[in-house]
Amino acid sequence: MASSTPDPPGHRQVQDEQAYLLLEQLRWAGRPATCPHCSAPGRGYLLRPATGVRRTRTGADTGRRLWKCGACRRQFSVLTGTVLQGTRVPLPAWIAAVELFLSSDGPVTATQVSRATGLGREAARHVLARWQAAATVEPLCDVPGVRPQLFQG
Structure with missing residues (x-):
């Protein structure tokens, strides 16, 4: 160990x-x-x-x-007016989570977010929920490299 x-x-x-x-x-x-x-x-x-x-x-x-x-x-700040405004999750964890979302071949689970960022389960669920909510408000499917199935689970 x-x-x-x-x-x-x-x-x-x-x-x-x-x-x-x-x-x-x-x-x-x-x-x-x-x-x-x-x-x-x-x-x-x-x-x-x-x-x-x-x-x-x-x-x-x-x-x-x-x-x-x-x-x-x-x-x-740079977070004002974005899905990250008011978050208590550290910004480096958000960046790691977004990197995971964009590099994933399928839907991302809260467990995967937790492992990739070092966050607890509840914080990982929160990050995942905010990411999914942002994807429905601002369609990211037009961004090259982002697949629609990322937002289904």
């Missing part, structure tokens, strides 16, 4: 930050073109934490990147 060593301090923050950067690059090409709240073009700017490290409301370090609109003054 292999022994697992605990992650070094700040390890999760680095993973989170890399995941946010990846999604920002995919969604916005690195920078938001418009505010998701007021649609003001080119007014978003990155909020940098004064201490250099952003913390959650519970005090844990996070790599979440937060933006603010210069027009409406509201804060937002």
Whole structure:
């Protein structure tokens, strides 16, 4: 049996930050073109934490990147207005789950999501349900490489 060593301090923050950067690059090409709240073009700017490290409301370090609109003054992130908005599942786990969905030959089960992401069963079911709900709202079947049978189970 292999022994697992605990992650070094700040390890999760680095993973989170890399995941946010990846999604920002995919969604916005690195920078938001418009505010998701007021649609003001080119007014978003990155909020940098004064201490250099952003913390959650519970005090844990996070790599979440937060933006603010210069027009409406509201804060937002790359997750605002997406199926990922408000999730408590870590972003790297979501990325691993989506990778599993896209590489699967058939329907994906919650057990497979749990194994691929390291999430518990309930969290894996939640991820699977959100993914299936998103597929019915925004058809992903037009995206190359996505097969309709992925969303049946």
